[in-house]
Amino acid sequence: MIDIYSQDGQLKCSVEPGSSSEQQKALQGDNVLSLSFTLYEAVMLDVNDYADFCGERYWSAERYLPKQISTVEWAYDVKLYGIESLIRRFLVLQNSDGQNEAVFTLTAPAREHAAMIIEAINKGMGTARWKVGSVIATENLTIDYEGTYCNEGLEKVAKAAGTEYWFEGTTLNICRAETGTELELGYGRGLTSLERDVADNVKFYTRLFPIGSSRNIDPSKYGHARLQLPDGKQYVDKDVQKYGVIHHYEAEAFKEIYPKRIGTVSSVRSVNKKGDDGKEFTIYYFKDDALSFDPNKYELAGKVKHAVFQSGELDGRDFEVNYDSSKKEFEIITTWPYKDGTQLPGGMLIPAKGDKYILWNLRMPDEYYPPAEKKFLQAVEAFNREHYIDRSVYKAPTDHVWVEYNNAELLIGRRVKLYSDKYFPETGYRSSRITKITRKVTLPSQADLEISDALSTGTMTKIEDSIGEVKSYARQAASALPDIIRTIDDTLPTDNNLFSARRILQDFLAKDRPGTLTELVTFLKGIALGKSGGHSLDATGRAILRAILSDNYRSGESGFALYKNTDGTTHLQVDYIEVLRKAVFAVLERRELSHVGGDTVFSGAGSKITKVEDTPDGYKCYFLADDGTTATRNEWQADDQAMCRTDNIRAGVHEGVSNRYYWRRVIAIGDDYVVLSKTDRDYTTDGQGRITHDSDVPSAGDKIVQFGNRTDKSRQNITMIRVQGEDAGIVQYVGVNGYTLEGKRVYISSPEMHEVAAKTFRLTDYNGDAYDIPLDKGQWQEGQSYYYHDRVSHDGSYWLCTIAPGQSTTEEPKDGSAVWQKQVSRGEKGDKGEAAIELHLDIVRGDMFYREGQGFVAELKATVIQGGKDLTPTLHASQMVWTRESEDAAGDEEWNARHRGIGDSVTITTDDLTEVTAVVLTLYNKDGTLSASEAVTF
Structure with a gap:
């Protein structure tokens, strides 16, 4: 049964889907819930009416009227859409100046693009439940938005970042779609069949021709116009024997890898001069004391030396530079890039000691080429790891019985370990992920899966330069922080978002504050009760308790109780005892009241x-x-x-x-x-x-x-x-x-x-005189009614209520009151007494549960506190006496003798225990008097 609600949350109808109803969801594709059903009245579905299925929400994108097939039957064949499909309705809008701009360009890291698109989705949906989750760290991405819809915008961001976008519940992720633990599947292991297909429109290659950068290269010296791979390799193969030779040429990904030196500015000076126009400007010079060669001796014909700063106020800025070989000093060529005449460097944007920079447009000394070639090879290998995609798609229907029995969760992006000796003869399996799910609504565990590394609409793009500074990495790491789910949000938690601290306190139990659980909690190892843990409920259901009482228990009157009396006898009080087979009594005493039951x-x-x-x-x-x-x-x-x-x-x-x-x-x-x-x-x-x-x-x-x-x-x-x-x-x-x-x-x-329980308590002496007894009510409470001869404490004094019998008062006790009489008032403040001794006995290793023959069980450690100060180191071993209490009295005496004078800790093994055993620590004062005692029961 599926419930369909109006957009304001009112139930419209509950439907029984037909066998043709299905959910179809693909990575970076549509997410559609197709429902076929019959109702016995015509219910119109409006825009944004919704239904929930398999933890996801699906909305109606248009008004829908059913087909009438009889006077009392209405047939429905309706499609509801997940967020992946609905975002096609909303434009990406920039609202930085309070205006909704549909045509603009944004240069920012991927996360800022994602946040802007999520804002557009939330406004379109009229909610705030959609959040940004995991986004890969990127440098600034420049993306043009020209009447771009949200799904198109996400495709652009994912393409520019070289990854995928996907929704997990109400969380948007821009990263490779992988989630959850690896689900082990195979024919006969959750799958009823398995076939291999090929994803369409996937850029695929088996032989990569990487093109190195020409920067800082002198062909006459290096022998090549571009940076080469070590040993002069021209290409790198991947699975040629499996798919044949398929070429791919890549230069953009490696353009920032070239022979280079990252220098550090050791000093800066500036000189003011007048230009040809008579206006004064400032020239900046800097030195690099660690520079071991003269750049003027490594000039390239027709090239002007440049320095691009890697940190500081000029981070990312590129300048022409001159080098004075005699002074070993660089001059930064001043520019005026702005219409207002501001010079650069200038103002706040100037070089400083410690700034990093790179020289280019010069031939580097020979020793810089091998490291560059090695870095080039590392980048090529990284490119292959990230962008070489096996375009195989493995299609398989699930065995619903296996899925239900193993409680297997089938999600887009779910990691899969796909077993097949035939398809994967080298290893016997392939680690991949689910990219498409088509499942029956009437039997969600029966689904058709597509398992693949590739997407049919996927593409390849450039990778970022692997060389970056600490500041850049820190900026990227900060931008990758997922959105926060606050206490007021209804965003679904995923592996790619975070709870706020208050949300955690609201939803989860804390060790140091009370809490209320609204769902079932399972304790696999049981529960220990009390400070010493002497009472417990273990995983088998065995409880060690002192008593079981109902909340309305009163001895001999109401409720039930099972408890152990102080004399060691056990008692049971219940209203009815029903014995289905047989009752055996050692002694059965018949009680009969005079009128009722014996009393x-x-x-x-x-x-x-x-x-x-x-x-x-x-x-x-x-x-x-x-x-x-x-x-x-x-x-x-x-x-x-x-x-x-x-x-x-x-x-x-x-x-x-x-x-x-x-x-x-x-x-x-x-x-x-x-x-x-x-x-x-x-x-x-x-x-x-x-x-x-x-x-x-x-x-x-x-x-x-x-x-x-x-x-x-x-x-x-x-x-x-x-x-x-x-x-x-x-x-x-x-x-x-x-x-x-x-x-x-x-x-x-x-x-x-x-x-x-009485309104008045009265005693009469031998002379026949009656005296009313005060009834102590504790601290006076504002608003509470008090009666004749009630006594309370308030403001450091005891007060007796003297109102007439049968009447009550809520008046505050105070001097001069007609209904309160002060009996005792507080005296002068005395000297502060000595703080109490606190003895704590803790299990620092192990626990109180044990099995016969296991050896070590636990280590007990005593701590003595007075006034917040740990006195344990100051105590003599003779002041701490360890004893054992068990059914073996003779053994207890022998154990006590062996553990005399051992100090503040004791190790317990199974040899020390017999059935239920208590280990007791008694603390004595220096004069031999008893101070405190504590025990742990095993």
Whole structure:
């Protein structure tokens, strides 16, 4: 099913594509989603309506009306276009001066061209989600834009940079299209067949004739008019035996490689002179103390010496120069290239000590030719590596079962290791990439792939000079930085863009701050809990925990709990236990309350049912009102809640029996009966609303007790005496008007807890005088209501609320208040006490999980901190006592003796461990008193 949305994000229709529906996407080509489907109403598709498929968005480029094939059927055969196709609609516009210029020339690195085109795409799409990703570093590229559309502009930039352009999600890359890890494919390995074809219109060669530069060459001395390859080689072959001889001539790529010396300016001086027009100008001179030859002795006939600067303020500027052999000094010939009469060099654009330069239009000394020839060969080899393209295209349909099983991601540019002993007999495989995908919409894992190094529309272009300065490389590296995805952006992340720091904090968990995960996270090695790591959940699902509690757990009342008591016994509290096969009890103790389940309940009514009639209105439950000696009054009332909880299992093992429980509303009463509702009852459901536990049907012999009332507050109070269990004692509930006790308990008195919820706490002495007890509420909170005898701390003092009983106040405690009485005020500030001792026990190597026989497990290191200062080096070894606690008591004593006085670290091996083992470090003060203790459990 594919959802189609309007351009404002409203769902228009959900369609079931037909078998002819397909996606077709090619590198530097179209990206089209063709959908065929039928709807039972006519839905018009407007421009910029869109659908998502395989992680990409496709838009309607024009209004589309379906074909009516019956009175209730409308057939669609519509094409939606990816961004690669839509950018044909938008012109590249220059907006530097606030005007949209369609005819202009830009000279800038490739990244600036890409950023300008992305800006045009975003404006055309009315969004900001498109970003620039990876762009190869280039020198300035001069490109003419004359009514150029964005796809044409990208082709120009890619051609000038000698590479490709491609979109990855919402990110534009100008570089070779390669992404992801290498996907291993072959016949029978994800492919159902494999055939070789040839890409069309691909410039291809097998014999390269590289043409060297004529600069700084004297044919009479060198023997050639141009720079030669070492050993006089005229050409370089590549796969001639495979494809035959196909020539290619290349000169442009190597024109900047010639015999040269990169000199350094050692000093600069200037002289002011007057020109023929009487106007004063400045002549600049510079020296190069490291220059080892006289340029005047290496002049070329008919040539004027030049110097082109490689760094400094004159970087890239070319000047005629004269050389004074006696002074060993160059004179820069001044020029006036600007209409305003500004001279060059001049102003801020002048030479300086440390600037780099190259001399040309002279014959270089003989020792400069071999390095140039070597550099020429290196450039030729680099040219072949970058521009020699095997134009083979390998076409293969995928095995959808293999693709789905291996979760193989098929993307344009995805790296592929294509196996075939026949096609690649030398190695058995070829490393390449996917350049075209045609896949079925109904089965996206079934696709026709084209795997190739070449593009059918590709071309060759020049490579950049391999000689450059540090400044040039730094500029190129900076220009290659991908666009940043900010917190407000919806740009898809790829291998060729970056997250901002805030986006990282928003999307990813940090080690030192809380976070919330919205998706599934898998921990392959488990989770350690707590500082010492003594509790954990491992990869097999085994948990080591102290207790498991529900959020509504209250002992003996609600929720569930599984925990270990302080005496080592384990406890389980649940509402229902359902045993599907068999329950075995070493000892089964039957508990029966006087009215409910074993403990005593004090409430408005209670009865033992003698007979039950199933009537349309409810269950009519009779009880004995007159036993022949005493007649009793029916104390039940309508709207009471009747609870039964009994246990009929005798000690031992029983099959086919269960506890009886129900809690139902009393809907009618008589002299000797009550009618319990069939529908108004206690039950629990799962997430889909299905009943999982229901109230039982009343039966003869049940004991029922009045346990709350729906409408009468005077019958909503309950007192229970629990005679067994950890919470044995007295419990009181108030306001029980439904089938829950959560939030109803106002009093409990037991050996484990004393808790009272009341508006006033009052004690009476032996004389009969009553005294109200203050209720400490902690720090005063603005806006919170406080009642009579509430006590708070505020502004360094304790304050008692003296407002009349039954009333409340939000007033701030302060002197002179009519409702607050100051009881205790803060005193003078005392001297700062001594900082606390902090003992940290860390695993510096290894971890707390181990396998028998593995040898080394972990190294523990102790650190003692006081007031931010590390005291560990100052402690004597006798102050740090290592001990082991395990099931092997005798072994523990022997281990403790062996590790006495070892200092602040200990190495643990499997020989030191037996089942669950704790290694404890106890820190003592110099006087022998205990200071701190810490443990790690393995």
